[in-house]
Amino acid sequence: MPVPPTDSNHGKRLGLGLALGSALAFGGSGVAAKPLIEAGLDPLHVVWLRVAGAALVMLPLAVRHRDLPRRRPALLAGFGLLAVAGVQACYFAAISRIPVGVALLVEYLAPALVLGWVRFVQRRPVTRAAALGVVLAAGGLACVVEVWAGLGFDALGLALALGAACCQVGYFVLSDHGGGEGVDPLGVIAYGLLVGAGLLTAVARPWEMDWSVLAGSASMNGTRVPAFALLAWIVLVATVLAYVTGVVSVRRLSPQVAGVVACLEAVVATVLAWVLLGEHLSTPQLGGGVLVLVGALIAQSSAPAKESVTDGGAVAERFASPSAM
Template identity: 80%
Template sequence: MPVRTSVNSQGNGGKGLGPGLAIASAIAFGSSGVAAKPLIEAGLDPLHVVWLRVAGAALVMLPLAVRHRSLLRRRPALLAGFGLLAVAGVQAFYFAAISRIPVGVALLVEYLAPALVLGWVRFVQRRPVARAAAFGVVLAVGGLACVVEVWAGLSFDVLGLLLALGAAGCQVGYFLLSDQGSDSADGAPDPLGVIAYGLLVGAAVLTVVARPWAMDWSVLDHSAAMDGARVPAWLLLAWIVLIATVVAYVTGVISVRRLSPQIAGVVACLEAVIATVLAWVLLGEHLSAPQIAGGAVVLLGAFIAQSSTPARNSGEPVTGGSPERELAARETANPPSRHNRLR
């Protein structure tokens, strides 16, 4: 399935919007664990928390699904793929993995997705990739290994590692599917509509997996402990649904379309750093020196990958994907009078 990146007239203000949205998405996604852990410790099964998260977000986005109901006829495969991979697949594989291997190991394997995206672009699509972008991915993955302290409690479980790789593969699907059909001149699907239907599909799949009818609903009537403080369970759930899911997916999908799957994937590695910092501040889970150093390396890798695109009119590989950079590459190969679009 080819990845298409559009070129729109966004002016100078759009240049920094893509990275900003990607960082906002990483912050939103990274906050999910801090809010979910107190609910799990209060008695909810992890899969039940995932189901509440996705089902609640699907309910919030339902009006948008109704508004974009033509997508069911126009892009059924995209909607099914996004729901199965980007929503249900990532969540289900990840939680299944952490039941067999350490959380840090599972998280590191899952966030190999940016490297896998880069490999997809280079070897499957046969598109050139700048060396600096590849170096940025290597730095980010190496720094992530320090953030999650992969050396702590590592045990080799073949099935657990395969499940974590499944989560990574589904996350690759998230980045690639988020970039699908992004050229509005071709009647591309609205990203909000794709997210809405993806959440609906994901909720339906997770209903079968999580079996919410067996959930202890009374947990939501009480409060949960967050580093000694008592927080209403419903407030934590509202944060998970509205911020860590709805806002996270919306900003994430739009950032992929403004950047590119491979660069947005590298920036998404910041999620692990953000999650660790939030756990330090809100849950009292302190960072070690290697984790702090690893977080700095992740930031450096994301910055290098984001800034690794060539100057205007250069003949070097384009990997950043922002409108101005893609337009520069297009003008190099074709006269300016032609329609500015990359497929």
């Protein structure tokens, strides 16, 4: 039975609202994590707390989709290793050294890097619009990092942010081959978090964490905030709620539209860091940020469509971001 236009429009409005909510939730992760890092927690420990806490909350979904590890082991391993552990570890390590907005804008080079993989590794043609998107993103990044000043930010911090972008690219490439019909993106997220938590446990060694930090408070631009409240926000809002609302939004919108809305995450993160952490970006950096986002949007919308990628696969690809995550 065809869906009445009013119901369809209502569904799209709801989907758009959920996509905006997801972008807002994801955008607040770095702002909440940085005070915890500055209070004495290692960036890897903050990542472990985020992933392990979210994995625990999403555990019922993993049980519900317990056949996924047998059917899509490579996809789940790639999501856990790259999109969860890799992206988040690199991103949180980056924001311990450079501003939140800068780290996230560097990470948004991922769509442009994906096109580089398509053109030079897979040797598939890309459109002129896609090439323009890459050029705009690269030029915008040059403004964001202030190359004329000999890189105005910590070089290692910038390298870590670029590492987060590369981890996203790795997962995009993997999911392009590993997605398929019957793959529930919520199940992929649940198992990806479990895999990521296991990997991060071995690397972060949480038993060596200074747990007393969570019992105290952290400074957010001079304002004392309970550390546990910041952690709860990171786990429940910036991870679980952000993923779930994001997945539901893509089911009501197209992945392309939801992906465009998701770019607001960088804007949200930059504004929140400005207001809550006092991290100010200069006018050239803000202009460069706009170019990065425009270039990412063009690159994303110009990526060649693959007939073999189903709706489930496209949804899984969209939510590899994160900091995405």
